[in-house]
Amino acid sequence: MMTQRRINSLIKQFFAFLFLVFMLLPFFLVLINALKPRIEIIKNPMALPHALSLANFTKAWVTMKFGTVLMNTAYITAFSQILLIVFGAMLSYMLVRWDFKANKIIFTVLICAMIIPFQSLMIPFVSIFGKLGLMNSRTALIFFYMGFGMPMTTFMYHGFMKGISREMEEAALIDGCSHFYCFWKIVFPNLKPITTTILIVNILWIWNDFLLPSLVLIKDKNRTIPLSTFYFFGEYTAELGLAMAALILSVLPVVVIYLFLQKQIVTGVMDGAIK
Template sequence: MMRNKRLFTAASWYAGMSILFFLFIFPFLLILLNSFKSRVEIIRNPLTLPKTFDFSNYTDAFTRMNFSYGLYNSAIITCVSVLAILVFSSMLAYYLVRWSNKMSSIILLMLVSSMIIPFQALMIPFVSLYGNLHMLNSKWALIFFYLGFGISLATFMYHGFIKTVPKDLEEAALMDGAGRIQVFYQIVLPILKPISTTIAIIDVLWIWNDFLLPSLVLLSKEQQTLPLSTYYFFGKYTSNYGVAMAALVMAIIPVIVFYLIMQKQVIKGVVEGAVK
């Protein structure tokens, strides 16, 4: 009786996980299948397999969306933004933890409170203010904005992790003649690798796939990221669905590859964070 109950529980669990997996993977499979179809075939049979796997949509999308420029812009913006967020938020969190006082508590409270404000509430004053300062249409301005919007969550996550780091290691290094900067970069920062990896992947997924903020900042085609380039195929009166689907697949693949490479680090970071 107990064995049958266990088998039923295991079967129910696997069935439930299979259904959830299908629900999560279905949108991507739909995009992938339709990327090999013509526009007419997509409209007639969007849920069926393509009659012939035609790769012309990919070559057309690569040329028309200027894929190489979009990939370069997305890579530069994502890498520099994430690196800046990791460096500045880890240093800020370290300061707030090790020099704990009333002011540091107020700063942390302000950072946490800023996460409650939705970006949509800031869009109009954001564009108006920085437009008057001539800070739009620049990758470096966008990186600066990502640093401002991303540092709150990253600092909050680092803050909880750094509190678990023992002070004995730092005190021993200080007694050996190391400075505070050396202690942070050579002792504390390597210990923060699990949480740093988790924050990096969260921010890479956010920045790489972001459409709204780049659409407000990057005005010229030469500065556009991949999500902005894919919007080129959706016109006011018509949409080239097949080429658009191919462009979406090409824009998604780099971040999927990055996640597959880093997934072990994500699991390790979550587990170590839970243990701590």
């Protein structure tokens, strides 16, 4: 019996390892080809580089103006996250704790908003906001992300907040604490697991989003990383090494963020499911 279990375990580990190799192989090929000159890539794209070279990364950084597009993306992502977290948490607190008749209607509208695909709103979106002069602005894009991301953010906070005990809040309110102070000093610190999960989900969404920035941001100086990478690929299709280096540069920041916060994702998801 023990032998059979060990054999089954080894088989599972073997297939898990094969699956891991299958998933990591494309990233490995992109990395090794980014470190090779164009001639080596053409001769054998599967081979390791004869000598490691960062020339492709240096040229891609300068050509893409990567410092500028990185700052644009970080600015848009950071301020979008702040607004989504602040207003999403406060809205969910109001919907859960305050007994208003309109709360159920508001929550239902938010759930329905999650079902509507953005593609169905593209044409009126561009038409209306273009006439209002809100295009080609990073601040306007942050405002749009707040609108499109608020339903999901509020929904996740709403489910988690139902499991938080009211005793501490009631004691603080009896002692003269305001609702605003009670929320930020007592309730919000208990939302750390779900807040981290929301941050990860929204960062991955906003950082990698291409469609909405392509509609709003027109000038080169306002482009985000996905937009800049798209135009770079169109211009340097034949320069495979540069293209691979640009791809590595575009995904590296969000991978670092994900690895730094990955332990909090499972905790937030599990706590939210239990609550």
